[in-house]
Amino acid sequence: MPGDSLAERFIAAFAAADFGTMRELLAPDIVAWVTDSEGQMQRLEGRDDYLGRVEAMDLPAARFTLELTQAPVAVGPDLVMLMVEVQAERGGRRLHNFAGHLLRIEGEQIAEWWMVDAKPAESDAFWAS
Template identity: 45%
Template structure:
C-alpha cells in the first residue's frame, strides 16, 4: 500500500506504479471494494463501473501482465484534501502495433484506497483499437 494512508498523491503514485509493473495484487490493494469508476470509451464518452471487481475486469481485458505497457506518471497534483489528479503516459507494443497515449485520472481517496476514478484519454479510439487487437 501507499507510504501514507493520508496522502492521496502517494496512493495515486502507488496505483500508477502497480500498473507499470503489471502487479494485479497491488492494483487491487489500491482500490476500495465499493469503487465507482468512469472509464473512457472509444467515442470519448465514459462508462460507469461499480465495484473493484468490475473495474478489474476492465483491466484484466487489457492483459497488462502479457503486454507489459510502460505507464508513467508525468504529473500528480493535489486537488483537495481527498482528491488528486494524475496525468500518465502510456506506451505499449502488441502484435506489431504500438500505442503512445496520455490519460488523466481524477481520484478520490479515503483510508488509503481509491474510492472514485474519473478517467479521460487523449486518444480513446486508438487506445480501444490497440487493446482489442
C-alpha cells in the same frame, strides 16, 4: 498529502501489472468513470468490475510502460489529479497515448475515479487486439 503517495503506488502497480496491489488500493465499492472508444464516459462499479476491465487488456502480453508525466497534484482534501503517458507494443501494433485521472481518496483506498483518455478510439483498438 497521503493521496499523492497512494496514487503513485497505484500507478506503479498498474505499470507492473501487479493486480494484488491494485486490488488492495481500490475500495471494494469503487465507482470508476472511464472513457470508451467514442470518448464517452462508462461507469464501472466495484473493484472487480474495474480490475476485470484491466485484466482484459492483457498487460503482460504487451511491451507496456505507464509513467506519470508530472507529480500528482492535490486539488482538494480528498482529490488527487494525475497525468500519465502510455506506450505499448503488441503484435506489430503500437500505442502512444496520454490520460488524465482524478482520484477521490477515502482512507487508504481509491474510492472514486475519473479517467479521460487523449486518444480513446486508438487505445480501444489497441487493447482489443
